[in-house]
Every structure is written in C-alpha cells, then in structure tokens.
Amino acid sequence: MYFYQIFVLSKKIINLFFSNILLLFGIVVLHFVQLINFRNVYNNFVGEYSGVLTGLCQTIILDGQDKVDPLNFYSSTILVQLIFICGIIAASFVCYDKEKNTLTRMLVAPVRKAQILIGYLLGFVFSIMIISGIYIIISTVVLGVYWGNSLYNLILINIICTVLSVSLSLLLSTFFNNTKLAAGVMSILLIIMSFLSGSVTATVQYSKTSNFTLLKWAFEAYVNNMEDRLLSESFINITIMCSLSIVFLILSSLFFWRRSIYDN
Amino acid sequence: MSIISISGLVKRFGNVIAVDNLNLNIAKNELFGLLGANGAGKSTTIKILSGLLKPNSGSVHIAGMNISTNAFDIKKIIGVIPQDLAIYENISARENIEFFARLYGVRGKTLNTMVNNALEFVGLFDNQNEKPKSFSGGMKRKLNMACSIVHNPEIIIMDEPTVGIDTHSRNQILESVKKLKNQGTTIIYTTHYIDEAEDLCDRVGIIDKGKLIACGSKEELKNLIKSKESIIIDTLHIEQQSIEEIKKLQGVLSIIYDNNYLNIDSDNLQSNLQDILFILFKNNVDIKNISIKKASLESVYLKLTGKNMRY
Numbered sequence: 378m379y380f381y382q383i384f385v386l387s388k389k390i391i392n393l394f395f396s397n398i399l400l401l402f403g404i405v406v407l408h409f410v411q412l413i414n415f416r417n418v419y420n421n422f423v424g425e426y427s428g429v430l431t432g433l434c435q436t437i438i439l440d441g442q443d444k445v446d447p448l449n450f451y452s453s454t455i456l457v458q459l460i461f462i463c464g465i466i467a468a469s470f471v472c473y474d475k476e477k478n479t480l481t482r483m484l485v486a487p488v489r490k491a492q493i494l495i496g497y498l499l500g501f502v503f504s505i506m507i508i509s510g511i512y513i514i515i516s517t518v519v520l521g522v523y524w525g526n527s528l529y530n531l532i533l534i535n536i537i538c539t540v541l542s543v544s545l546s547l548l549l550s551t552f553f554n555n556t557k558l559a560a561g562v563m564s565i566l567l568i569i570m571s572f573l574s575g576s577v578t579a580t581v582q583y584s585k586t587s588n589f590t591l592l593k594w595a596f597e598a599y600v601n602n603m604e605d606r607l608l609s610e611s612f613i614n615i616t617i618m619c620s621l622s623i624v625f626l627i628l629s630s631l632f633f634w635r636r637s638i639y640d641n
Numbered sequence: 642m643s644i645i646s647i648s649g650l651v652k653r654f655g656n657v658i659a660v661d662n663l664n665l666n667i668a669k670n671e672l673f674g675l676l677g678a679n680g681a682g683k684s685t686t687i688k689i690l691s692g693l694l695k696p697n698s699g700s701v702h703i704a705g706m707n708i709s710t711n712a713f714d715i716k717k718i719i720g721v722i723p724q725d726l727a728i729y730e731n732i733s734a735r736e737n738i739e740f741f742a743r744l745y746g747v748r749g750k751t752l753n754t755m756v757n758n759a760l761e762f763v764g765l766f767d768n769q770n771e772k773p774k775s776f777s778g779g780m781k782r783k784l785n786m787a788c789s790i791v792h793n794p795e796i797i798i799m800d801e802p803t804v805g806i807d808t809h810s811r812n813q814i815l816e817s818v819k820k821l822k823n824q825g826t827t828i829i830y831t832t833h834y835i836d837e838a839e840d841l842c843d844r845v846g847i848i849d850k851g852k853l854i855a856c857g858s859k860e861e862l863k864n865l866i867k868s869k870e871s872i873i874i875d876t877l878h879i880e881q882q883s884i885e886e887i888k889k890l891q892g893v894l895s896i897i898y899d900n901n902y903l904n905i906d907s908d909n910l911q912s913n914l915q916d917i918l919f920i921l922f923k924n925n926v927d928i929k930n931i932s933i934k935k936a937s938l939e940s941v942y943l944k945l946t947g948k949n950m951r952y
Contacts, residue, residue, distance in 0.1 A: 378746050385743040396731050478727035482788065485691045485723075486744040487716040 386496025394504040453599035464542035471550035525602035544625035551632035650699035659685040661851035674842030682851035683831040720794035735769040745792035759791040779810020874903040877927035
C-alpha cells in the first residue's frame with residue numbers, strides 16, 4: 378500500500394507534467410534553437426575573423442576553455458538551464474496543488490506526507506529526465522554535440538542535477554501558495570544564477586560568486602564528462618549537488634510538516 | 642452508541658478562539674447539521690475532524706479511535722467534501738476520481754466498479770471523459786463530491802457543499818445527501834443555509850463564535866423559543882427610540898434589529914401588530930414589507946445568536 382500510493386502520486390505527476398505537451402515541446406525547441414543560433418554565430422565568426430579567431434573566441438566567449446568545443450560547452454549550459462526551467466514547472470505544479478486544494482484532499486486521505494513528497498520527487502525527476510534525455514539525443518544527432526564517452530556518468534550527472542533542480546523547486550514551493558508567484562521567483566533566481574554562474578558570461582568576473590550558484594556545479598560536471606575525465610574529478614561537484622539536494626529536501630519536508638497536520 | 646464523540650475541543654489561532662470547548666456526540670447513521678454563520682467555527686471543527694488541524698485541547702474519538710493517536714486509520718473510514726473545489730481541471734472527471742480512489746488503496750476491478758458507482762451516483766457518468774475545465778459550477782461540485790465518496794466511507798463530512806451553485810444542481814446534491822443517509826452513512830453537514838439544515842438533518846447543532854450554543858432535533862430547538870410566531874418587518878431605517886417603544890409593549894417577548902430587518906417575537910401577535918405599526922408610523926419609519934412567520938430554525942437561530950443569517 379505504501380509504495381502503491383507513492384507510485385500513484387508519481388504517475389499523476391508524470392501525467393500532469395506531460396498533459397501540456399505543447400509547452401514542453403516549446404521549451405525543448407526553444408533551447409535547441411538557442412543552441413543552433415550559437416552554432417551559427419560561432420561559424421560566422423570563424424569565417425569573418427579566421428586569423429584572430431581562437432584568441433578572440435576564447436577570451437570573450439569561453440574565457441580560456443580550451444579543451445571543450447564551444448558548441449559542446451554551450452550545450453551543457455543550455456541543458457542545465459533546461460533542467461532548472463523544468464524545475465520551475467515542477468514548483469508551479471506543487472503550488473497548483475496547494476492553490477486548487479488538491480493537496481488538502483490528498484492530506485485527508487490515508488497518505489503520509491513523506492509519501493507525497495517522495496511521489497512528487499520521483500514524478501518530477503522522471504519527467505525532467507525524459508525531457509533532458511530528448512534534448513541530449515537531439516543535440517547529439519542533429520548538431521553532433523559530444524557529451525562524453527561514458528553514458529553511465531552522463532546519466533548519473535543528469536539524475537543528480539535533476540534531483541537538485543526538483544529539490545530546490547519543492548523547497549521554494551513550500552513558501553508560496555500562488556503558482557504564478559512561485560514560477561516568477563524561481564525564474565528570477567534562475568536568471569541571476571545563470572548570470573553569476575559563468576556559464577553564459579566570462580567566469581573571471583564572477584569566479585568567486587559563481588561558487589554560490591547551483592548552475593556552476595552542475596554544468597562543470599557535464600563539461601568534465603565531455604572532456605572524458607574520470608567521474609572522481611567531478612567529485613566536488615557531485616558532492617555539493619548531492620549535499621544541497623539533501624538539505625533542500627530536508628528543509629522542504631520540515632516546512633511541509635510545519636502545517637501542523639497529523640501524520641501518525 | 643456515538644460514532645463521533647467530541648469532548649472539550651478548543652482551537653486557537655493566536656488570540657482568536659475558533660472553537661471554544663465544543664462537546665458533541667453523533668450517532669451512527671445520523672445526519673447531523675452544523676449550522677453557523679461564516680467564521681462561526683464550522684470549518685475549523687471540520688478540519689480537526691478530518692485530521693487537517695490539531696486542537697489545542699480536548700479530544701475527538703471517531704469509531705472508537707482517538708484522532709490524535711489514530712488519525713491515519715480514521716482517515717481510511719471518512720470522506721471529506723471540502724468547501725472549496727479540490728479537483729484537477731486538466732484531467733478527465735474519471736481520472737480525477739480514479740486518482741483519489743487509488744490514494745485509499747483501491748485498485749484493479751474494484752477500482753473500476755467503485756469509480757463507475759461514484760460517477761453514476763452524482764450523475765456524471767455520461768461526462769466521465771470530459772475535463773472539469775469545461776464543466777459548470779454545479780458539475781464541478783458533483784465531481785468534488787464523487788472524489789470524496791468513491792471509497793465508500795462510513796462517515797462523510799460535508800463542508801458547505803452547495804455554496805455558489807444553481808438551484809438545480811443544489812437540489813441534486815441535496816438528493817444525493819439523502820441517498821447517502823439512506824445507505825447507512827453517517828454524515829456531518831455544515832451549512833449556513835438554514836433551510837438545508839431544516840430539510841435534511843436529523844439533529845442540528847448551532848455554532849456561534851466557536852461555541853455550540855444549541856443542539857438537538859428541529860423540534861427540540863424550536864421549543865427553545867417561547868413564541869410560535871414572529872413578525873418580521875423590512876424597514877429602510879429605524880431609530881432606536883422606536884425599538885425601545887416596541888420593547889415596552891405588553892406581550893412582546895424579544896426584538897432583534899439586524900440588517901434593516903426587525904424581528905419581533907410576541908405571545909399576543911394580533912394585538913401587538915396594530916401597536917407596533919402605530920409606533921412605526923408615528924416615528925416615520927419607512928416599511929418595505931411585513932410578514933408573519935411560524936417558528937422555524939431561522940427564528941431559533943436569530944433568537945439564540947441575535948444574527949439574521951439570510952442577509
């Protein structure tokens with residue numbers, strides 16, 4: 378019964394997540410178009426300034442990233458953004474449940490709050506993994522992006538990054554009862570993190586600040602995998618992402634419990 | 642034997658006492674009405690009974706189990722129809738009911754049968770594959786009800802299930818409530834519509850400012866007021882002086898002025914009516930309507946709380 382209820386909750390989340398298939402399609406396409414755009418800009422740049430290309434590109438765009446192809450580097454940036462944008466959708470689903478009283482209805486059923494949280498987590502992680510998987514496959518097949526030679530490591534990093542995104546969403550959604558407000562706050566947070574993480578700007582300027590962004594640790598892990606480094610070289614990134622996920626999940630459950638509802 | 646037993650229940654929100662020393666027993670298969678104005682403490686009581694809120698003190702026993710130690714088991718035998726709609730708009734009516742039934746551990750063929758029964762019970766069988774976003778307010782209310790009764794609970798708690806819907810849907814829901822009662826379900830029905838409580842309930846409890854100020858059958862409650870008839874005068878405006886003069890009339894038992902309605906209980910209605918009208922004309926009070934009503938739950942409520950619930 379315990380696992381059946383978790384399964385039911387996760388399945389419902391997956392159904393709801395994919396109920397607006399146009400939105401999800403739009404999000405994936407948008408990110409993919411961004412990637413194609415970058416490739417075109419980069420290629421034009423190559424044609425125009427072939428003599429000074431390398432130095433210019435590395436200084437302005439890549440800031441010394443010399444091992445990874447700029448397209449691959451940018452792909453990982455976009456993937457991390459995609460995962461966190463899907464996190465915004467996840468947060469808005471949780472707020473929807475609060476706003477529409479369906480969470481209250483779940484709580485009057487013989488379901489424990491831990492089951493609801495686990496159900497949310499599994500449902501969202503599965504859904505976002507599917508979305509990010511589609512992005513990875515399309516970018517590999519269409520644009521030839523190289524994600525590294527270890528598929529297992531890529532899947533592991535993807536799972537950890539997705540769990541981090543979902544746990545942050547769950548935490549933020551405990552503070553808000555309004556779907557639009559939750560999505561707005563999460564979007565602003567994502568924009569700030571993207572800007573400071575160094576994944577879309579020169580890292581020198583924000584090198585220290587970037588350490589405080591989630592995106593930096595996530596996209597670095599992907600880049601390491603693209604460079605065919607051992608997983609142990611991403612140990613710090615993985616540890617930080619896992620630790621933060623655990624902290625976020627603990628805090629989410631604490632705030633969830635705080636509603637002074639029985640849970641015997 | 643009571644299936645629900647509430648003793649000394651207190652719930653505070655900061656300095657506000659939402660439920661104040663509530664004592665109540667509800668028998669098996671009883672349809673109990675909890676009547677009170679908005680903010681009287683009905684919903685808070687319901688939330689405590691459904692395991693959503695923890696009381697500050699007092700105890701609640703449902704089917705012999707204490708809610709503070711057995712809430713999880715109690716939740717299995719109760720169904721709660723919340724005041725606000727609690728359904729998913731983007732999945733079909735059937736999927737909504739199936740999802741909430743599964744949370745009670747219902748699955749397989751039983752799930753299918755129970756969902757069909759719930760859909761038929763509320764009259765949404767033909768609309769089962771439609772999404773609630775295309776439903777009318779009444780249909781949404783019916784779906785809300787179906788999601789709560791699909792697991793065949795022994796006790797159903799209804800928190801103002803007819804608020805904000807058209808008369809036709811309201812009547813259908815009230816019929817459903819009667820059918821559930823006939824099937825042997827114990828029902829707690831909160832409402833601020835006096836006619837609903839009068840029409841449906843075996844016993845009614847009147848709650849005001851968190852306190853249960855009266856409880857009993859309709860006849861028992863009507864016996865609480867001396868007069869069998871009341872004069873109700875709808876005025877545009879009335880001075881305190883007129884009210885004082887009417888109070889002094891011999892035979893006038895009580896007078897309540899609320900929302901421009903003057904409600905007068907008298908044991909000598911015929912002779913008092915002339916005098917009352919004389920006083921009102923003398924003081925230039927504009928009268929919109931005059932009616933004489935037999936003692937009802939409404940007059941009991943007005944007498945006990947001093948508030949007119951219709952307006």
